[in-house]
Amino acid sequence: MKRWTAAAATALILSGVGASGAAHAQQGDSSAPIDVSADQQETINSKCITIFRGNVEILQNRSRMRAKQVTIYSARKAGGDANNNCGAAQRMEAEGTVYLVSEAQQARGDHAVYTFDNNIAVLTGNVVVTKGKDVTTGDKLTVNTKTNDAKLESNNPGRASPKRVRAVFYQEDSKTSDTPAAADQNAPR
Numbered sequence: 001m002k003r004w005t006a007a008a009a010t011a012l013i014l015s016g017v018g019a020s021g022a023a024h025a026q027q028g029d030s031s032a033p034i035d036v037s038a039d040q041q042e043t044i045n046s047k048c049i050t051i052f053r054g055n056v057e058i059l060q061n062r063s064r065m066r067a068k069q070v071t072i073y074s075a076r077k078a079g080g081d082a083n084n085n086c087g088a089a090q091r092m093e094a095e096g097t098v099y100l101v102s103e104a105q106q107a108r109g110d111h112a113v114y115t116f117d118n119n120i121a122v123l124t125g126n127v128v129v130t131k132g133k134d135v136t137t138g139d140k141l142t143v144n145t146k147t148n149d150a151k152l153e154s155n156n157p158g159r160a161s162p163k164r165v166r167a168v169f170y171q172e173d174s175k176t177s178d179t180p181a182a183a184d185q186n187a188p189r
Helices: 002-014 178-186
Strands: 036-038 042-043 049-060 062-076 087-099 105-115 121-133 136-144 147-154 167-168
Touching: none
Parallel strands: none
Antiparallel strands: 036 049, 042 049, 049 062, 062 087, 087 105, 105 121, 121 136, 136 147, 136 167
């Protein structure tokens, strides 16, 4: 179980996307314990599948993923015995409304997939990403968890479409920021 959890939880939970559209990986200890809870767990060794169903919650450090169902697909080991021929995880899928929460940001979508061999996490269906007051929405968010490259897309492009990618950013309040105030005081007049 540990083979998939460290990579999957770290990828989906800790690789959130900032509201600016650029990926910001949260710094965290991927070797920290991962707590998975669900109403039910089913392991189908003949198909190398583990399914967590019902109010699934995966916690690591201060990050959390919640979904109705999480399914882990593992590779078959060459030459493994009949009872234990499953190897490393290849793909993780989360279904139902999927919530990804870290200290700095939150993301929500209808479905999430993480593919281990290429480090790609994809969140689809009514995607909403928030960081502070900033909000970004779209239909499909793709994040390369190794490079932190991200792409947010809409299924309905074009100016007239009501479902285009949308981002709302709030400027920092200069009264509460130390940097601009200090720069203004030292500026020549």
